[in-house]
Amino acid sequence: MDIEFQVIPHGTSFYQAAVKLRQDVLREPLGLTFTSEDMEAEKAHIQIIGVEGEKVRACAVLVPEGTQMKMQRVAVAPDLQGHGIGRAMTKFCERYAVAHGAKSIYVHARHSAVSFYEKCWYVGEGEMFDEDGIPHLKMWKLLSPP
Numbered sequence: 001m002d003i004e005f006q007v008i009p010h011g012t013s014f015y016q017a018a019v020k021l022r023q024d025v026l027r028e029p030l031g032l033t034f035t036s037e038d039m040e041a042e043k044a045h046i047q048i049i050g051v052e053g054e055k056v057r058a059c060a061v062l063v064p065e066g067t068q069m070k071m072q073r074v075a076v077a078p079d080l081q082g083h084g085i086g087r088a089m090t091k092f093c094e095r096y097a098v099a100h101g102a103k104s105i106y107v108h109a110r111h112s113a114v115s116f117y118e119k120c121w122y123v124g125e126g127e128m129f130d131e132d133g134i135p136h137l138k139m140w141k142l143l144s145p146p
Contacts, residue, residue: 003050003057003085005092010043018049018059025075030132046096050076050089058089062097068104068140069097074113090120098143106140114139 008014019034027033042061046069050058057077063070071093076086097105109117111128114137118124122139129136 003052003080003088005048005050005058005089007096008047008049010045010047014049014051014056015047017056018047021056021059021077022073022075025078026073030134032132048089048093048096050085050092058085060089060093062093064100064102067102068106069093069100069102071097071105071107074107086116087120094141094143098145102143104140104142106138108136109139111135111137 008018019039023034044063046062046064048060048062049056057080059073059075060071061073063072071090074086074089076089094105106125107117107122108131109122109124111134114124117139120141122141125138125140127137129138
């Protein structure tokens with residue numbers, strides 16, 4: 001499988017496909033949907049996708065916060081989970097963050113994703129907390145320039 005990662009503009013057809021993937025993987029299982037406020041806020045965020053041909057198969061959102069970035073709304077198509085796509089996308093996001101001056105990156109990892117981020121060298125901070133009705137842990141990583 002040949003997945004290409006890229007930054008895309010908000011509002012494009014690729015963006016809409018990424019929102020659908022996030023909805024299907026992250027929100028629908030919890031009985032939640034993205035609000036119009038969620039989508040409006042994303043205009044100031046960096047949209048990352050992984051495409052196979054013309055099909056969005058993975059996505060993430062980066063939120064710049066001074067010298068750090070928050071990586072959020074990370075999703076991989078269910079049939080590709082466990083095949084290294086999430087790790088490759090995380091590395092793409094980290095390289096993008098470094099190239100744009102970030103010194104660290106963090107996530108609010110769902111309890112089920114903590115071990116994934118640990119394998120990518122993220123470190124947990126504090127205690128688990130509730131977000132969207134499920135346990136999350138703040139995890140971060142210091143970034144090194146190439």
